[in-house]
Amino acid sequence: MANRVQDALYDSEATLRLLDSELGTLGPMAKASPRNSSSALSSLPLILEAANREIASILSNLRKDKSQLQTAAVERLQHTHSKLEEVNSATETAASGILDSLDRAQGYLDTMDADSMSDVGAGDTKSAELRDAMRNELFAITEALQFQDITSQQIRYAANVLVELEEKLMSVMHLIDITGIDDPLATLHDSERGTYDPNATTKNREVRQHVADEVFTADAPPA
C-alpha cells in the first residue's frame, strides 16, 4: 500500500516536471519569432490537458484505494489508540485492587497489634517486630504503585500522538478528495483525551527533587 502511494506521488511529480519542461520550451520559442509564439501558445492547452488527464488518472487510482488506505492506516491508528486506553484502564484497575488488598492487610496487622496488647510475655516483642517489618513492606509496595500515574501519562502522550497522526493523515486524504473516515479520533473531547505531562518519567527523581529544592531554597521569599 505504501509503495502504491509512493509510486502515485512519483508519477505526479514526473508529470508536473514534464509539464514544467514543456512550458519552459514555450518561452524561448515565443521570443524567437512571433509565428513560433502563436504556435507555441496554441499547443499550451494540449499540454495542460495531457497533464490534467495524467494527474486525474493518478488521483482516480488513489481514490479507488481509499478503502485500503482507511483500513491500513486510519483503522489501525484507531485500534492502537483503543488498545492504549485499554492498557491504562487495566493498570488502574490492577493498582486499585492491590491498594484494596494492602488496606485489608494493614487492617489485619492493626487487629493483631490490638490482640497482642492484651497478651503478656517477652515473646510478643518478636511478633511486634515482625508486624512492624510487615508494615514497612506494605508501605514499600504502596510507594511502588505510583508507577501507574507515570505510565498512564506516558500512555496518554502516545495516544495523543496517534490522534495528531490521524489528523495529519486526514488532511492528506482531504487534499486528494478522500473523505468519510468513521469516528475519527480527532473528535475526542479533551476530557476523553485526558491530561498528561509529556515529560512524565520515573527516572532521575533525586536530580529533579534537587533542582526543586535548590529553587525553593534560593528564591523563596524570607519568612
Place this chain on the structure above:
Amino acid sequence: MILVIEDDPVLARVMSASLKRRALAHVIAVTGAEGHERAGRTPPDLIICDLGLPDIGGLALIALLRKLPRMSGVPIIVCTGDASRETVQGALAAGATDYIAKPIDLLLFEERVLKAMRAQRAVSA
C-alpha cells in the same frame, strides 16, 4: 485538616495511605474546582496540589487559592513530575511553599508534610 488536590485515583490513594500512617486527617479533591471550593468553604492547614489537573493548570489554581480568605498563610506543597527550573520557579511565584517531584519518595513526602504542619501550627498558636 490537609487538602489533597490530585486527579489520579491511584496516586491519591497512595498519598492518603502515607498521611494515614502519620494519623493526619485529610480530604481528597479530584479537580481544581473541587479543591478551590473546599478550601473556600473550610480553609485547610495544608494543601498538597498536583499541577496536571483536568480542569485548570496547577499554577493558576495556586494563584486562585492564595486569593481566598484566610488562605494567604496556608502552606501549599506541589507534587508533580515536571521539575524543570522554569516550572518550579513558576510554582514559587504563584505561592507554593514546597515542591516534591513525582514519583514521590513517601518518606520525604511525610517529612515535608510534617514540617509544614508544624510550621502552620506554630503560626496559628
